[in-house]
Amino acid sequence: MADTTPLGLVETQVARLFTADDPLRLTGGATLGPVDVAYETYGTLSPDRDNAVFICHALTGDAHAAGFHEGAKRPGWWDNLIGPGRPLDTDRFFVICANLIGGCQGSTGPSSIDPATGRAYGLDFPLLDMADFVAVHRALLAHLGIDRLLAALGGSLGGMQVLEWALRYPEQLTSAAVVAASSRLTAQNIAFSAVARRAIMDDPDFRDGRYLEAGVVPRLGLRTARMMAHITYLSEDAFSEKFGRTPHPDRDKPGFGIDFAVESYLDHQGRVFLERFDALSYLYLSRVMDYFDPFSRPDAVAGIAADPVRFLVMSFDTDWRFSTDHSRRIVKHLEHARQPVSFRDIPSHWGHDSFLLPVPRYHDTLRAWFDRALREGL
Amino acid sequence: MSLRPDLALIAHLVPNDTRVLDLGCGDGTLLAHLIAEHGCAGTGVEIDPQKVLAAVAAGVPVMELDLDSDLELFASESYETVVLSRTVQTLLRPKVVLREMARISGRLIVSVPNFGLLQHRLRLLRGRMPMSKELPHYWYETPNLRFTTLVEVEQLFAELGLVIDQRINLSLAGEPLGKRFRAANLRAGAAVYVLSR
Numbered sequence: 001m002a003d004t005t006p007l008g009l010v011e012t013q014v015a016r017l018f019t020a021d022d023p024l025r026l027t028g029g030a031t032l033g034p035v036d037v038a039y040e041t042y043g044t045l046s047p048d049r050d051n052a053v054f055i056c057h058a059l060t061g062d063a064h065a066a067g068f069h070e071g072a073k074r075p076g077w078w079d080n081l082i083g084p085g086r087p088l089d090t091d092r093f094f095v096i097c098a099n100l101i102g103g104c105q106g107s108t109g110p111s112s113i114d115p116a117t118g119r120a121y122g123l124d125f126p127l128l129d130m131a132d133f134v135a136v137h138r139a140l141l142a143h144l145g146i147d148r149l150l151a152a153l154g155g156s157l158g159g160m161q162v163l164e165w166a167l168r169y170p171e172q173l174t175s176a177a178v179v180a181a182s183s184r185l186t187a188q189n190i191a192f193s194a195v196a197r198r199a200i201m202d203d204p205d206f207r208d209g210r211y212l213e214a215g216v217v218p219r220l221g222l223r224t225a226r227m228m229a230h231i232t233y234l235s236e237d238a239f240s241e242k243f244g245r246t247p248h249p250d251r252d253k254p255g256f257g258i259d260f261a262v263e264s265y266l267d268h269q270g271r272v273f274l275e276r277f278d279a280l281s282y283l284y285l286s287r288v289m290d291y292f293d294p295f296s297r298p299d300a301v302a303g304i305a306a307d308p309v310r311f312l313v314m315s316f317d318t319d320w321r322f323s324t325d326h327s328r329r330i331v332k333h334l335e336h337a338r339q340p341v342s343f344r345d346i347p348s349h350w351g352h353d354s355f356l357l358p359v360p361r362y363h364d365t366l367r368a369w370f371d372r373a374l375r376e377g378l
Numbered sequence: 379m380s381l382r383p384d385l386a387l388i389a390h391l392v393p394n395d396t397r398v399l400d401l402g403c404g405d406g407t408l409l410a411h412l413i414a415e416h417g418c419a420g421t422g423v424e425i426d427p428q429k430v431l432a433a434v435a436a437g438v439p440v441m442e443l444d445l446d447s448d449l450e451l452f453a454s455e456s457y458e459t460v461v462l463s464r465t466v467q468t469l470l471r472p473k474v475v476l477r478e479m480a481r482i483s484g485r486l487i488v489s490v491p492n493f494g495l496l497q498h499r500l501r502l503l504r505g506r507m508p509m510s511k512e513l514p515h516y517w518y519e520t521p522n523l524r525f526t527t528l529v530e531v532e533q534l535f536a537e538l539g540l541v542i543d544q545r546i547n548l549s550l551a552g553e554p555l556g557k558r559f560r561a562a563n564l565r566a567g568a569a570v571y572v573l574s575r
Contacts, residue, residue: 310439328451331441336453338397340439341421344430361427368435376437 007083007090010067010076012038014106017139020115024101024136030126034115037140038063038106039098042082043090045146050378052146053088053370054137055097056154056161059285060277062105065097066090080358087367088153092374096144100161101136102128102285104278111212111278122209128284130164130292137161138169151175151373153366155355156322157285160292163330167294170307175373177312177366180319180355182326183333184293189321192232193286196225200279209280222279223270230269235318235351301337311341312369314355314362321352342369381411384489384552384570388463391487391544391572392418396458399423399482401445401475402465406433413438420457423448446470449478457483464489464568466531467522476538486540486573494527494563495550511550512567528563535573544572
């Protein structure tokens with residue numbers, strides 16, 4: 001019900017931040033224009049513009065973090081965190097969430113129309129870098145008239161973007177919260193991404209990325225990619241607790257269909273994903289994660305050394321997509337760069353997905369940390 | 379804000395405008411004081427979840443880590459002072475932790491409850507486990523794993539190449555006992571050591 005959320009109805013806005021004449025210059029050297037960015041805001045920007053918090057979303061997230069869209073049955077993806085009285089209290093904070101470029105939910109991505117050709121970019125879309133995400137969201141802040149953020153917060157890929165932002169532009173962030181993230185994917189992480197991409201690109205309907213013109217979608221590949229990713233988002237215990245070996249209610253005799261509840265779950269996750277996500281975006285955004293390795297840059301911590309940022313790094317003890325070791329590595333780099341860092345490894349059954357759930361110890365920590373940020377100011 | 383006497387004593391031993399690592403920082407009271415009043419920067423390490431949350435709320439950078447195994451996260455020579463206050467007796471591997479502390483900083487402040495206190499000895503003579511204001515727990519519920527006397531702990535410091543720059547003897551109430559106090563191993567409830575390599 002639309003009126004059960006304290007935040008009420010929200011709408012996604014779109015801003016054109018770069019144009020064909022004044023394009024975005026990407027880290028890889030290419031240019032991109034026009035660039036549109038979809039975003040939402042919650043709460044009110046203070047007269048001194050000192051209460052802004054930026055939310056960076058994960059691989060398949062979008063700008064709709066909280067509240068309800070008109071007619072929607074479900075709220076935004078981080079509604080349990082953002083809203084009046086929530087840990088990120090919109091009565092006091094001004095919260096911004098924007099869709100990544102390369103995405104498919106309002107921001108310019110590989111399935112957007114390339115004005116030079118009049119058709120979708122497809123695989124002609126330039127490769128992206130974490131720094132490009134930051135550059136575009138900085139342009140959005142400029143568009144909104146906000147110089148500095150009280151904090152940036154992100155989970156998974158979002159946490160990686162927050163880390164990149166803090167390392168490159170520490171003067172713009174007072175506090176940075178990096179949750180269930182990584183500064184360097186392992187071979188296993190990349191391997192999972194590789195299989196997902198292979199599933200998409202080997203789908204006959206992928207058509208070298210020109211599927212939109214053919215009026216098809218590489219459904220099988222995208223679905224398989226999502227099903228596999230979902231396995232990595234939960235812990236083994238979470239799967240056991242949620243499904244065990246419960247048979248699917250429609251099973252009459254053993255076969256190769258959906259015999260177990262867990263198969264039904266994965267099948268459902270795969271199907272609903274097709275309605276909201278684009279195969280090309282999956283390729284482009286997942287590849288950015290594979291290459292992200294900020295601390296390998298020789299001058300990685302020069303910026304924060306000169307202009308420290310208050311970091312909060314959190315992991316979940318059952319997360320095996322980005323295990324606690326990933327967060328510890330981030331903490332170690334930041335600690336060695338003499339940053340004020342807080343770190344917690346939160347006990348939770350739910351694996352990587354925990355960062356989206358209202359785990360009490362996790363939310364209590366965020367609440368205390370944001371309250372502190374507001375108290376200390378910019 | 380008035381600081382608990384043992385914390386005030388330690389705060390007094392930390393030079394202004396320096397970096398402090400507080401191992402077993404609790405709710406962050408000491409660090410918050412050092413940051414606010416002494417111009418220090420610092421990090422706390424704590425393993426109790428409620429205390430970690432309290433330290434976050436107090437605005438203190440705090441890491442939820444296990445001192446016995448996780449100090450490798452900290453760089454060598456990265457702090458001017460490292461504090462281990464009322465914590466050494468709870469460690470599984472105090473020797474390893476002290477060695478790590480000496481790697482992280484050239485200056486260590488360590489407070490140690492004294493098992494050798496007369497009151498403890500008398501209890502043991504009567505066949506009872508030592509208990510006092512400094513060791514208030516029954517044997518089956520104490521967080522303390524390692525019991526030492528001042529004489530014994532000083533032997534360990536020597537073995538680790540740590541020099542005692544200062545020892546402040548404390549009464550059972552935690553009050554400093556003054557420079558002329560004698561027979562500390564028998565009469566002090568605890569001691570605060572300032573150590574260097």
